[in-house]
Amino acid sequence: MQFSFIVPIYNDGYLVQSFCEEFKKAFQNYIEKEEIENDVELIFVNDGSKDNSINLLIENSKTYKFVKVIDLSRNFGQHIALSCGYEKATGNFVGMLNVDQQEPPSQLPILIDYLIQNNFDIVFGTFEERKTSFLNKTTSKLFSIILNYLTQNNTPSNVTTSRVMNRKFVDAYNKLTEKSRYLPGLETWLGFKHGFTPIIHTERKIGKSSYNFKKRILMALDTIVSFSDFPLKLIVGIGIFVALIGFGLTFFLLISKMFITDYQPGYTTTVSLITFLGGIQIMVIGFASIYIGRILKEVQNRPLYIINETYNFK
Structure with a gap:
């Protein structure tokens, strides 16, 4: 398998079908093949959704041969769900993104090419402006600044969720054993060569993010305690x-x-x-x-x- 991409799902299975369509088009164009399942796998990790997301995921796994689904026994949290996907991924290049398409699947080839051409081990997307509400922009930037200061991390505040890693980086990540996980901090701790390149960031078309202000505060506290003394x-x-x-x-x-x-x-x-x-x-x-x-x-x-x-x- 050449490419593996992990997408965590929590109560947003209704977005999966349109996401799969866009993902398929993007990689049909990128690898120039009509059938992509031999080169690409798209792994959805259902993180204890309370709606019918798992049924929608199963339906799409039957429709799209490149789609694989992992159903966790309960909600373990986004970063642990992603860790599960990393362990099951078989691709030489592994990436992650969200299902809301604020960072469209069409941007993934940009990250892949940038990683390969510059010999990076992990590449993050960046955006010029976050297409969301003023409150979300403000809290996200403040959250990033505080976390960077308290965890002694240097992650730019305009980094997107989407990223692509090579096999070496993913194998190193999979060796980590701690139970409380903060991906950006662990990615920095691992070292290797990091790269950043601009990609498109759009407005969310359907629904709203499950990360409200309360969850951001709780995640900030959890992250600080997990990753810093x-x-x-x-x-x-x-x-x-x-x-x-x-x-x-x-x-x-x-x-x-x-x-x-x-x-x-x-x-x-x-x-x-x-x-x-x-x-x-x-x-x-x-x-x-x-x-x-x-x-x-x-x-x-x-x-x-x-x-x-x-x-x-x-």
């Missing part, structure tokens, strides 16, 4: 800062009592200090508990995902 270092810094404030305040009260006036601490000052220090302590305990929970998750060493059924795999 920076919050723990930040907490140490806050602790030192608070200790210095406490030392300074104590020194001021002593000097005030000895040389200025017999200082009588007030109710407001006492309550404010207790509340402030109590909040810092709760935050420290909370972050430590999250990291301990992640250690437990790794020590349990449960499978990364569970497959319920596969379709069209030989």
Whole structure:
């Protein structure tokens, strides 16, 4: 197999048929063959969809010979669903993209050619402007900036979901064993040669993304804790800062009592200090508990995902 592409599905199976049509046209033109199933596989990973997505995926796997379907036993998350697809992919070149066609399948050959011509190991698409709402643009950019800072990552904020990797890169990724996964961070950690090239980014034609503001916040927290110990270092810094404030305040009260006036601490000052220090302590305990929970998750060493059924795999 020459090319494998992974597409995670969560409650958006209604987009699959039109996506498959566009994908087929794109690769018929690219490899100049009418039948593409011997050269290309399109692997959909159903990540515990709660609607009839799996039935729609099965129907399309019967219609299109190049379509394969993996049905996970429950929702494991997009990055784990993609990891499942990477492990099952057999192509010399492996890519990923979303089913919403905001980055059309017709752009994949651009990524493939750029990777081959420049001898890169992984190539990401980039866009000039995200075709989405102002809120999504703002939160996505802010999310990217904060994550890059906290995880010490340097991923550009205008990177698209679509990317293509060679076999060497995918094999290296498949050797990773951690249970909590943040793909951009892991892709950076793996090293190798990274490339970026512009591709078309369009508006979503049907439906809306399942990534609302709440999910973005939860994913940001999950990502930071999974991939960085920076919050723990930040907490140490806050602790030192608070200790210095406490030392300074104590020194001021002593000097005030000895040389200025017999200082009588007030109710407001006492309550404010207790509340402030109590909040810092709760935050420290909370972050430590999250990291301990992640250690437990790794020590349990449960499978990364569970497959319920596969379709069209030989």
